Amino acid sequence: MTLPLLVVDAANVVGSVPDGWWRDRAGAARRLRDALAAYAESGLPPGTVDPPLPGPLEVVLVVEGAALGVxxxxxxxxxxxxxxxxxxxxxxxxxxxxxxxxxxxTADRELRRRVGALGAEVTGPRTVRP
Incomplete structure (x- = not known):
């Protein structure tokens, strides 16, 4: 069985809330990664995407810049x-x-368009914010 795929744009998600992430980008990406582990088993919370996306899921966190060591x-x-x-x-x-x-x-408009052209669905950062 092939699991549904959840791909998370780490920079966009951690940057969506002004909580000091810019002082420790790698730490913010690690916190997000750790929160995403629960979704791998349980799926996304009810009401976040339609139709619902129950678990288990394959989860991929995409990191860049200072978060590359995560x-x-x-x-x-x-x-x-x-x-x-x-x-x-x-x-x-x-x-x-x-x-x-x-x-x-992701909330990035151009990225939403690009992955949508590949058949992916898109949801905003609030869906997975720790």
Whole structure:
């Protein structure tokens, strides 16, 4: 059985709330990664996407810049962006989403358009904010 795919744009999600993330970008990405581990088992909370996305899920956190050293944990793969984080999100969707449901978490309009063209659904950062 192929699991649904949840791809999270880490920079966009952690940057969506002014909680001091800019002082410790890697730490903010780690906190997000750890919160995402629960979604790998349970799926997204009811009411966040329609139709619902119950677990288990394959979860991929895309990191860039100062968060490049963030390691994967059980349930959450980490995809490092050598350049643009948006380009890496698109690569992950193009490479892993074929034939299955894919939801991308970002508020970036251009990225939403790009992954939508690949058949992915998109939801905003509030869906997964720790």
């Amino acid at each position: 390691e994967p944990v059980p349930g959450v793969d980490v995809a490092a962006a050598g350049g643009s984080g948006d380009d890496r999100v698109v690569e992950v969707v193009a490479g892993r989403a074929a034939g299955r449901r894919c939801v991308v978490v």
